[in-house]
Amino acid sequence: MEVIIRPTEAEASRLVAAIIAHELQARPQLVLGLATGGTMEQVYSELARLHREAGLDFSLCRSFNLDEYIGLPATDPRSYRHYMNQQLFERVNIDPRNAHLPNGMAADLTAECAHYEHQIHDCGGIDLQLLGIGRSGHIGFNEPLSALRSRTRAKALTPTTIEQNAIYFDNDPAKVPKRAITMGVGTILDAHRCIVLVTGKAKADIVAKAVEGPITAMVTASVLQLHPRCTVVVDEAAAGKLQGTEYYRWIFENEPEWAEFRR
Ligand code: PGA
Numbered sequence: 001m002e003v004i005i006r007p008t009e010a011e012a013s014r015l016v017a018a019i020i021a022h023e024l025q026a027r028p029q030l031v032l033g034l035a036t037g038g039t040m041e042q043v044y045s046e047l048a049r050l051h052r053e054a055g056l057d058f059s060l061c062r063s064f065n066l067d068e069y070i071g072l073p074a075t076d077p078r079s080y081r082h083y084m085n086q087q088l089f090e091r092v093n094i095d096p097r098n099a100h101l102p103n104g105m106a107a108d109l110t111a112e113c114a115h116y117e118h119q120i121h122d123c124g125g126i127d128l129q130l131l132g133i134g135r136s137g138h139i140g141f142n143e144p145l146s147a148l149r150s151r152t153r154a155k156a157l158t159p160t161t162i163e164q165n166a167i168y169f170d171n172d173p174a175k176v177p178k179r180a181i182t183m184g185v186g187t188i189l190d191a192h193r194c195i196v197l198v199t200g201k202a203k204a205d206i207v208a209k210a211v212e213g214p215i216t217a218m219v220t221a222s223v224l225q226l227h228p229r230c231t232v233v234v235d236e237a238a239a240g241k242l243q244g245t246e247y248y249r250w251i252f253e254n255e256p257e258w259a260e261f262r263r
Helices: 009-026 038-054 080-087 109-122 159-168 185-189 201-212 220-226 245-254 256-261
Strands: 002-006 031-034 062-065 067-069 128-131 153-156 179-182 193-198 230-235
Touching (some): 002 245, 109 153, 109 179, 193 201, 245 256
Parallel strands (some): 031 062, 128 193, 193 230
Antiparallel strands (some): 153 179
């Protein structure tokens, strides 16, 4: 795992978008794992800008989102399908048939989860997985105590997550769906590369636990420490509780891998 600290949320988001753009240019048929949430909005805006102004091409790209609420149709503005359409899919030239999310309205959720895993497998696996970290320490909706080898499945949301996401449901936790389909921790670990974006002071504690704490199912993001190629991008605010910042800053300023991203 490596940690990159950028001064602001805007710069952290821009770096993540630049990494995605770089990978997509190198491999136009990239299989992208995508995430939702407030943190990702600036990343998607920047990708849309790169498409518009620099011709970044999504036409051959395939995507799989981490998760979707159970019980919300795609037409519901609070569904993740709707979020993705608005934030990214309708702003770039991705083929809608290649942009996958789990179907939270499926009559048979177990079959839907198995089908999702098969679709990922049939595309050759995820090349680049974008991730946020929730206040509960989750990646996707893998809440505390999720099995570390779990695959795509239905999961009950914790009160912490329900409270975090209530802002999208009239600030009323009672209106937040109680369950979601999520890729499993094992599904995420199978991705070839993981890019995690965490911003803001409210995430400083949880990002420190995930990055520098012990690996534990209580903080599923900590399992990314096992991933062979995981980059965590944070802004200064989210980096506030990290111990190793001097080393992390040195990496970004000196390692050849980051040379083209320093400009
Ligand atoms: P956020 O969500 O970007 O809205 O903070 C992140 C998450 O819960 O994974």
